[in-house]
Amino acid sequence: MQKTIPARGMGVAGIAKSVQMKSASDSKAIESGFESLAALKGTAKGLIEIASAIKAKLEAKSESELTEEEQEIQQVMFNMGMSSDFSSTVSKDLSGKHFHTELANEIEAFLTKGILEKKGGVISLLDLFCIYNRARGTDLVSPNDLTIAVRILSNTP
Numbered sequence: 151m152q153k154t155i156p157a158r159g160m161g162v163a164g165i166a167k168s169v170q171m172k173s174a175s176d177s178k179a180i181e182s183g184f185e186s187l188a189a190l191k192g193t194a195k196g197l198i199e200i201a202s203a204i205k206a207k208l209e210a211k212s213e214s215e216l217t218e219e220e221q222e223i224q225q226v227m228f229n230m231g232m233s234s235d236f237s238s239t240v241s242k243d244l245s246g247k248h249f250h251t252e253l254a255n256e257i258e259a260f261l262t263k264g265i266l267e268k269k270g271g272v273i274s275l276l277d278l279f280c281i282y283n284r285a286r287g288t289d290l291v292s293p294n295d296l297t298i299a300v301r302i303l304s305n306t307p
Contacts, residue, residue, distance in 0.1 A: 238285075254306070275297070
């Protein structure tokens with residue numbers, strides 16, 4: 151006996167229908183992903199508002215008035231780059247050949263804003279790289295540029 155093969159789903163029409171079903175499935179997955187992204191953005195907006203309110207309350211108090219828990223919160227926010235009012239003005243495009251010197255000066259100002267004090271007076275180059283770039287946001291400094299700037303900083307009286 152011969153097996154009969156059903157004609158449905160075969161040929162060009164079957165392939166077209168399969169592609170159409172796959173496209174509809176992909177479309178639903180993408181739509182679901184964008185809905186999840188919108189929900190995430192909504193949640194993040196609320197969290198940013200809460201973090202900003204906490205930051206404002208902590209900044210209103212002096213260092214000596216902070217409880218141990220508030221100091222821990224302040225440290226976590228600092229480590230996340232949320233408590234720095236740092237704004238970088240140094241870039242390779244604007245500074246040209248003086249970039250590394252200006253970067254060294256900016257790093258010195260950045261460190262004297264309490265970062266060295268919070269780190270016990272000493273900071274590793276790796277920690278500086280992470281904290282400084284976190285504070286700069288999207289205008290990141292390369293490890294090589296930071297190393298050159300720190301060398302310039304260490305040679306200035």
